[in-house]
Amino acid sequence: MIQIYHNNRCTKSRQALQALENSGKDFEVIYYLETPPDKTTLEKLIEKLNIGPLDLIRKSEKIYIERYKGQNLTDAEWIDAMVENPILIERPIVVWGDKAVIARPTQRINDVLG
Incomplete structure (x- = not known):
């Protein structure tokens, strides 16, 4: 089944939905802010996305800027x-089987849905 990791406060996420x-x-x-993915789930998502953990980080978030900007963390530390x-x-992340995309722009969903 297709899954979307969704944040309802995000315009791009609402567009993907x-x-x-x-x-x-189907x-x-x-709602990943309410039920956050665990370490194993994140590792699998990153593998399906074919990116590194740092590439999944929202660098505009306040917490990133305050706590992580300029840090040289390992992949495991970024996942943590x-x-x-x-x-x-x-966000948003759309997953179907062994494929996943960060749906920015929204048309990237077609890369997963084929």
Whole structure:
């Protein structure tokens, strides 16, 4: 089943959710700020996205700027930071099977849905 890691306060995330609704496909909404992904889930997401953990970090977030900007952390430490502070996770993420994309722009969803 298709999944979307969603933050309802984010315009891009709402746009991605609307695109999935318009697709007519079944999907699951994961409100990742309410039920944050654990370390294993994040590791699998990063693998499916084919990026490094730092590439999944929202560098405009206040907590990033105050606590992490300029830090030279390991991949494991970046993952721990996202587990501890899920607001750092870039959004929206759309997952289907072994494929995933950060749906910015929203049209990137088509890379997953084919």
